Amino acid sequence: MTLSLARLWAVLVKEFIQMRRDKVTFVMMIGLPIMQLIIFGFAINSDPRHLPTLVEMADTGPLTRAVLEGMRTSDYFEFQGVVTSPAAGDRALRDGSANFVVVIPKGFERDVMRGLRPALLLSADASDPSASGAAVAALGGIVDQAVADTLAGPLAQKAASPAPVQVTIHKEYNPEGRTSTNIVPGLLAIIMSMTMVMITAVAIVRESERGTMEALIATPVRPAEVMVGKIAPYILVGYVQTAVFLLAALWVFRVPFLGSWWAFFAGFNLFIVANLALGFLISTLSRNQMQAMQLSFFSLMPSILLSGFMFPFAGMPPWAQAIGSAIPATHFLRLTRKVMLKGAGIADVTQDMAGIAAIMAVIVAAALLRYRQTLD
Amino acid sequence: MSDLAISVRGLTKVFGGRRVVDGFDMDVPKGAIYGFLGPNGSGKTTTIRMMCGLLTPEAGDGTCLGFDILRQSQEIKGRVGYMTQRFSLYEDLTIRENLDFIGRMYRMKDRGARVDRALVDLGLAERAGQLAGSLSGGWKQRLSLAACMLHEPELLMLDEPTAGVDPKARRDFWDEIRRLSARGVTVLVSTHYMDEAVQCDFIAYIAYGRKLISGTPKDIPRLVGLQTWVVEAGEVGTLEAALKADPDVAQVARFGAMLHVSGTDEARLEAVRQRHPGQWQKLDGGLEEAFIWLMSGAQDNFAGPAARGGA
Numbered sequence A: 001m002t003l004s005l006a007r008l009w010a011v012l013v014k015e016f017i018q019m020r021r022d023k024v025t026f027v028m029m030i031g032l033p034i035m036q037l038i039i040f041g042f043a044i045n046s047d048p049r050h051l052p053t054l055v056e057m058a059d060t061g062p063l064t065r066a067v068l069e070g071m072r073t074s075d076y077f078e079f080q081g082v083v084t085s086p087a088a089g090d091r092a093l094r095d096g097s098a099n100f101v102v103v104i105p106k107g108f109e110r111d112v113m114r115g116l117r118p119a120l121l122l123s124a125d126a127s128d129p130s131a132s133g134a135a136v137a138a139l140g141g142i143v144d145q146a147v148a149d150t151l152a153g154p155l156a157q158k159a160a161s162p163a164p165v166q167v168t169i170h171k172e173y174n175p176e177g178r179t180s181t182n183i184v185p186g187l188l189a190i191i192m193s194m195t196m197v198m199i200t201a202v203a204i205v206r207e208s209e210r211g212t213m214e215a216l217i218a219t220p221v222r223p224a225e226v227m228v229g230k231i232a233p234y235i236l237v238g239y240v241q242t243a244v245f246l247l248a249a250l251w252v253f254r255v256p257f258l259g260s261w262w263a264f265f266a267g268f269n270l271f272i273v274a275n276l277a278l279g280f281l282i283s284t285l286s287r288n289q290m291q292a293m294q295l296s297f298f299s300l301m302p303s304i305l306l307s308g309f310m311f312p313f314a315g316m317p318p319w320a321q322a323i324g325s326a327i328p329a330t331h332f333l334r335l336t337r338k339v340m341l342k343g344a345g346i347a348d349v350t351q352d353m354a355g356i357a358a359i360m361a362v363i364v365a366a367a368l369l370r371y372r373q374t375l376d
Numbered sequence B: 001m002s003d004l005a006i007s008v009r010g011l012t013k014v015f016g017g018r019r020v021v022d023g024f025d026m027d028v029p030k031g032a033i034y035g036f037l038g039p040n041g042s043g044k045t046t047t048i049r050m051m052c053g054l055l056t057p058e059a060g061d062g063t064c065l066g067f068d069i070l071r072q073s074q075e076i077k078g079r080v081g082y083m084t085q086r087f088s089l090y091e092d093l094t095i096r097e098n099l100d101f102i103g104r105m106y107r108m109k110d111r112g113a114r115v116d117r118a119l120v121d122l123g124l125a126e127r128a129g130q131l132a133g134s135l136s137g138g139w140k141q142r143l144s145l146a147a148c149m150l151h152e153p154e155l156l157m158l159d160e161p162t163a164g165v166d167p168k169a170r171r172d173f174w175d176e177i178r179r180l181s182a183r184g185v186t187v188l189v190s191t192h193y194m195d196e197a198v199q200c201d202f203i204a205y206i207a208y209g210r211k212l213i214s215g216t217p218k219d220i221p222r223l224v225g226l227q228t229w230v231v232e233a234g235e236v237g238t239l240e241a242a243l244k245a246d247p248d249v250a251q252v253a254r255f256g257a258m259l260h261v262s263g264t265d266e267a268r269l270e271a272v273r274q275r276h277p278g279q280w281q282k283l284d285g286g287l288e289e290a291f292i293w294l295m296s297g298a299q300d301n302f303a304g305p306a307a308r309g310g311a
């Protein structure tokens, strides 16, 4: 049967007019991403400093003092005092009064001089891995610097590689080294998952809730014309959101953009369409706008929790990774981080694009199956 | 090509296990004005939706303008104008935008001219830029009507088109319907107004999803088997009470200072007239009485299945 471009266009134009007249939604479409950016970008500080730290000193000397001084001036660690036993250190970590315990082992100074490469131990509270990540990552450099400074002059040859002090870290930490630079690119995936899905779902359900669907499908219009015509205007909304996001990311949060703009452009177009299709699917499952809203929020939860936005993807159990892989945001988030932070080009992100495309195909198929051209 | 615009057999629709339309048959001749009557919730809207392809019947089949209602709904939709019972144009579009949108859905060539003409005919030309949602109820009805006639359909299905429309506009509307019918357009119209029912060429009466009766407005009272007499009296209230208490009277309806007294039996009505002396006059027609009679019966019938279902 023949599809009519003119009819599709008419649905699209109508949708635009309605969008323009719905002031509240319009403001939300632009305001929400900005608000989220501010909250996640500024308020949620994923690169915290001045974390409470305790020291267990079994030795002391110029090197120990230099290491501790280096930690203090790094701003990451704030020394709260000294513990006298490992048990006291564990207790402090457990009850949260300290995030870190530094252990200077017995005979530390002497062993360094003898070239025995003793281990400096840092126990980190990993219950909030994102809180300690940056501090832990910085420690290696601090210690090396302290050693280099102290062993200057007559002892300089001791400072040559291999490093005279080993740094041992207890507890896992986020391998990606989470910083605000890392969170902002991920945020785009979340913002779009939220607004795109919800706006489309609501716009379509509104049609049946207000009864206008009955008149619409009494005309010879075809389902594909309705689907594309209703979805297409929101692609433009996605563009606007992305533009706002990029402006803020690059100029307010100073996130670098190292990779290929083309890779980014291709990826976000695909991602927008996938989200709109999901919104369409949700609309076929909802009876009214309230349900559409709730379902959209429901679909957002895994995007936030399992996409690698909140917790490092690699650290999740296999079942969670499996669910995460079925979420478009997971792939888009990887793509954005790769492109913006790691300088990826089109060739580096084909796998992520394929992931989004595959999920999208399933969603579109399900939506078309669910979409009725009748009122049954 | 048959001379029937609509011909359906055994249409059945089930909602949540309840047969809201049950074995519905109907033949509507081309060019006829066909009235569709029945109490609230009897299945009129559901039947119309099935005939224009908006609902899939559980059983039954038929044709609409010669096209199969199950398989050719696309062809049907292009040739039918359907006016929904509930206002279903876009409240946040202007009057002109709405008409224009409908015009585009039917891919009309001379869309602009038709929309302009419709606006002038409606008398809304000056208000074309107003949002449809800001119109009064009656005006919304008139706009919907104009919208469903924009593509000059061969068959109009109008679901209570004049609900809430003022008497003058209703008369204009029926004049228009008769003009269309004279041109060969078939009109299926559901209504609760008797003065509209009598203007139809045929009437079908539906209750609890079944068609109870169909025929011309003249035939219906005879088919129902109801006779009606009019009586005038000074003390209408007293007489009304007395007649209502009379076991030989089936139904009493008050029209100002007059009472319409109906019964199913010639001899018993005669006896009633003897018992209550007054100015008695035989009423011919009596369509409204017939429908009220049918509807009071339908309520009983409805209570029956419901009670059984609950037991």
Ligand SMILES: Nc1ncnc2c1ncn2[C@@H]1O[C@H](COP(=O)(O)OP(=O)(O)OP(=O)(O)O)[C@@H](O)[C@H]1O
Binding pocket: B015, B016, B020, B038, B039, B040, B041, B042, B043, B044, B045, B046, B047, B085
């Ligand atoms: N989508 C639906 N889902 C469930 N039940 C429905 C649905 N549509 C209609 N019904 C039920 O079907 C029955 C017939 O409804 P319908 O709207 O056809 O009646 P109607 O004759 O048009 O009544 P009215 O004169 O009030 O417009 C009603 O009992 C109604 O509750």
Ligand SMILES: [Mg+2]
Binding pocket: B044, B045, B046, B085, B159
């Ligand atoms: Mg109805």
